[in-house]
Amino acid sequence: MNAIRDIDTFVDPTHDEIARRGYISRLRKHVLSDLSNTMQNAYDSTVKPAFEAAHGREPENGEEIRDAIEGNLAYRTWSSIRYNAQEMVWESVRDEVERQLPDMISVAEQAAQSNSHVGSLTLDPTLQMPGYVDSMDVHLMPGCWQEEHTKGDVAQGAVYAHGGAVFRGSLIQLDKRNGVAASVSQWLSIRDPEFKPEKILETGCTIGNNLFPYRDIYPDAELYGIDVAAPCLRYAHARAVARNINAHFFQENAERLSFEDNTFDLIVSSFFFHETAVAATKKVLAECHRVLKPGGRMVHMELPSASQVDAYYNFVLDWDNEHNNEPHYRNFRSQDFTDLMTGAGFAKDDCFMESIPEVSAVSEEHFRDVALGKAPPPTHGNYTSWCLFGATKAR
Numbered sequence: 001m002n003a004i005r006d007i008d009t010f011v012d013p014t015h016d017e018i019a020r021r022g023y024i025s026r027l028r029k030h031v032l033s034d035l036s037n038t039m040q041n042a043y044d045s046t047v048k049p050a051f052e053a054a055h056g057r058e059p060e061n062g063e064e065i066r067d068a069i070e071g072n073l074a075y076r077t078w079s080s081i082r083y084n085a086q087e088m089v090w091e092s093v094r095d096e097v098e099r100q101l102p103d104m105i106s107v108a109e110q111a112a113q114s115n116s117h118v119g120s121l122t123l124d125p126t127l128q129m130p131g132y133v134d135s136m137d138v139h140l141m142p143g144c145w146q147e148e149h150t151k152g153d154v155a156q157g158a159v160y161a162h163g164g165a166v167f168r169g170s171l172i173q174l175d176k177r178n179g180v181a182a183s184v185s186q187w188l189s190i191r192d193p194e195f196k197p198e199k200i201l202e203t204g205c206t207i208g209n210n211l212f213p214y215r216d217i218y219p220d221a222e223l224y225g226i227d228v229a230a231p232c233l234r235y236a237h238a239r240a241v242a243r244n245i246n247a248h249f250f251q252e253n254a255e256r257l258s259f260e261d262n263t264f265d266l267i268v269s270s271f272f273f274h275e276t277a278v279a280a281t282k283k284v285l286a287e288c289h290r291v292l293k294p295g296g297r298m299v300h301m302e303l304p305s306a307s308q309v310d311a312y313y314n315f316v317l318d319w320d321n322e323h324n325n326e327p328h329y330r331n332f333r334s335q336d337f338t339d340l341m342t343g344a345g346f347a348k349d350d351c352f353m354e355s356i357p358e359v360s361a362v363s364e365e366h367f368r369d370v371a372l373g374k375a376p377p378p379t380h381g382n383y384t385s386w387c388l389f390g391a392t393k394a395r
């Protein structure tokens with residue numbers, strides 16, 4: 001089959017649309033840096049002393065801080081601008097996606113017809129969506145991951161691809177190999193150069209952003225991505241075919257995987273568990289244990305658990321719980337991740353929780369030193385580090 005055009009290249013913003021994207025990226029950066037500092041100053045100088053005077057102690061957790069700060073002008077400014085910037089992220093790319101949708105659908109269909117050529121796409125139109133996916137527009141993206149409005153729809157994948165770039169905007173170094181998968185694969189290869197996974201699975205792969213980079217470090221591995229959302233999977237598969245990446249995509253629920261026991265050498269996920277209900281998280285981890293080969297690894301990138309950070313940072317992180325349509329956020333973070341993994345069948349001594357730098361944010365030497373334990377792990381922050389939890393399956 002002839003090479004197909006990369007589906008990412010169809011969206012062609014006008015001058016004004018580019019300006020709008022840039023404005024929203026910078027607005028987000030302004031909220032997450034300058035306005036965050038203003039809010040923290042207001043907390044330290046006014047809100048916290050008032051709480052201490054009333055209660056005779058410091059706030060103990062994020063919820064107490066949220067309740068104490070809610071009337072404060074600095075908080076209200078930060079929160080309302082952050083909310084509006086989040087809505088505008090998706091809005092800023094919608095027109096561009098709508099204009100090019102027929103061509104993107106067509107290229108995704110061509111890719112799907114090439115199933116025997118490279119990778120594959122297997123959709124299941126009968127799949128029942130989990131309630132935590134289709135009962136709301138998760139992180140305020142209209143249509144969430146899974147909505148379809150026309151045959152072969154890829155719009156949600158495209159909105160996530162282009163909106164995601166606006167969202168990350170000036171927060172990440174786009175000119176370097178970057179992101180969760182680039183960082184985790186690099187870290188794994190430094191920590192264990194002998195580990196050469198042949199089959200890698202990502203649960204909740206969306207459009208493959210954090211699946212494809214494993215190919216750079218493990219070029220012979222077969223990649224598998226599963227997700228419940230067909231528009232994202234079509235988009236991911238079209239990207240993979242255009243880039244000649246051997247990746248297989250399946251529409252299925254990570255709580256009930258179709259794969260045989262002991263199939264994968266490595267299972268990964270990123271930004272996945274905090275969107276699922278805790279009961280579902282337990283089922284997904286049990287499935288990870290089942291489909292991993294003995295000696296296989298699992299590495300999940302997630303937000304830090306509540307116990308890993310202080311009360312103020314818990315308050316900041318958990319904003320999404322109430323304001324970003326992510327109602328499982330706080331519940332997920334309040335779990336003990338090691339308990340979750342041992343409950344799923346992993347031995348306690350085989351579990352880990354670790355924080356690594358974003359690979360594009362530090363020098364190669366520093367990244368290597370952290371991976372080898374010669375430099376301290378980073379604290380969590382805006383795209384400069386990643387919190388991981390995971391385990392090795394006993395042999």
Ligand SMILES: C[S@@+](CC[C@H](N)C(=O)[O-])C[C@H]1O[C@@H](n2cnc3c(N)ncnc32)[C@H](O)[C@@H]1O
Pocket residue numbers: 130133145146180203204205206207208209210226227228229232252253254255269270271272275276280
């Ligand atoms: C925040 S996104 C993950 C982003 C992606 N890993 C990345 O790094 O770009 C969450 C994804 O998980 C998918 N998802 C949620 N619950 C799922 C489940 N039970 N099984 C499979 N996929 C699920 C959603 O459809 C969505 O695509």
